[in-house]
Amino acid sequence: MTAAAPAPESDAAQPSPTGPLSQLIQAALDDGKSLRELGKVAVDPETGEKISWQYFQKLVKNPPASAPSPVQMRAIAAALGKSETRIKEAVAEQWLDYRATELVGYGGTVRIILGHLGGMSEREQRRWLAMIEADERARREE
Helix, strand or coil: CCCCCCCCCCHHHCCCCCCCCHHHHHHHHCCHHHHHHHHHHEEEECCCECCCHHHHHHHHHHCCCCCCCCCHHHHHHHCCCCCCHHHHHHHHHHHHHCCCCCCCCHHHHHHHHHHHHHHHHHHHHHHHHHHHHHHHHHHHHH
């Protein structure tokens, strides 16, 4: 005798099939913006080129196989009020399965130091943290 198959889980328990860019657009829609409103303000600040509201709809409902172009990404950023970097990160994750992990805004020296720390054991990292904090305390006491 065989046992009955378990009932499939509801859609609410399943992860969203949409990628990060689609989710950013959906969040704007959930916040009260319409697709047409997004289309009106989706203008690339560098070239003046526009993208249509239908393109936003496509990105949310049935994303195309190819990623948006740089012009389209800048227009999307303008429409959503997000940085171009944030849009590029979302596009990279959705179409390339790439997650940006670089430290934006820090110079090469900081990245080199963090690279060294990342290669250390947890114990060594704690030792360096203690040295940095001791240095900060000493500077405050001067």
